[in-house]
Amino acid sequence: MRRRSDAADSAPCLPINDDCWPSEISDMRNGFAGTMNSYRTMALHPALLRAWAPLRRHVVKDNALGPTRSELVVLRAAYRLRSDYEWKHHVSRARAIGFSDERIRAMCGTPDGEDGLIARAVDALFDERRLPSALEAELSAAIGRRAVFDLIATVGFYSTLGYLVMTYDTPFDEAIAIELAARPLSPPVEDACTSDEGLRKYCCSDGEDVAGYLRD
Structure with a gap:
């Protein structure tokens, strides 16, 4: 059998x-x-893609999170992964379902309410490799x-893609x-959103006046 060259x-x-x-x-070519x-x-x-398809169907389409919570999970995971590809694709998807x-x-900072709870859960999976009992x-x-099961599965699924x-x-x-x-919305960078300067540099559209956002 001919071996590929080092360049290949x-x-x-x-x-x-x-x-x-x-x-x-x-x-599968004409589908997702x-x-x-x-x-x-x-x-x-090809064998991996074939095996991936039914899991994708559940995680993307049939999960118990629903579209909004699912996008929140993926946005936070993309931020933590620093995956430009996943971040930009899910900025587009989030906008399409009505996110401002x-x-x-x-989601690259410390959001309020349930959004913040989801962000903390994703962070725990990245930082502690588990959900602590109180958080779960x-x-x-x-x-x-x-x-919750689907949140964990979604983080694993999109981490693999990332x-x-x-x-x-x-x-x-x-x-x-x-x-x-x-309509740029800059990709995530680790620890970028822990300060006003981080928000200006990484989390806001190019050239956008962010003073109002920083006051909110």
């Missing part, structure tokens, strides 16, 4: 285009897998235990790049 071994794993789409997952560069990258491992940019920005009880009382797209420098999908160029 170190080449980036670019998203697969239609001409090179693997025959064993040909039925063909619509995003993250999954076109995962298609380089102020609410999105708040508070979260279960607020959103239900099945939703690792993949950051490892292979997966490019933004064209529509997202166009939207975020027109």
Whole structure:
């Protein structure tokens, strides 16, 4: 068997285009897998993408969190991962379901109410690798235990996607790049939102007057 050259071994794993789409997952190309560069990258491992699909169906579509809470979880996870790809894609999704940019920005800080509870839960999973008992009880009382399970699963799911797209420098999908160029909302940077300067530098649209936001 011919071995690939060192140059080929170190080449980036670019998203697969239609001409090179693997025959064993040909039925998936016109579904979710063909619509995003993250999954076109995962298609380089067809068996993984095939196995991923039913979990994605639950985490993205059928979870007990509902669309709003789910987006809050993903935004916080993207912030903690420092994944530009996941952050920008979920800024777009959050806007599409009615989030204001102020609410999105708040998820890289210390939001109030249930948004803050969700942010603390995601942080606990990153920092402690578990939900402490008191936090789990508070979260279960607020959103239900099945939703807590799905919150944990969502963080794991999007962490895996984040690792993949950051490892292979997966490019933004064209529509997202166009939207975020027109309406920028800067990607997350670790510990960026612990100060007013952090908010100005990392969490606000380019050129935007943030004085009002900082006063709120």
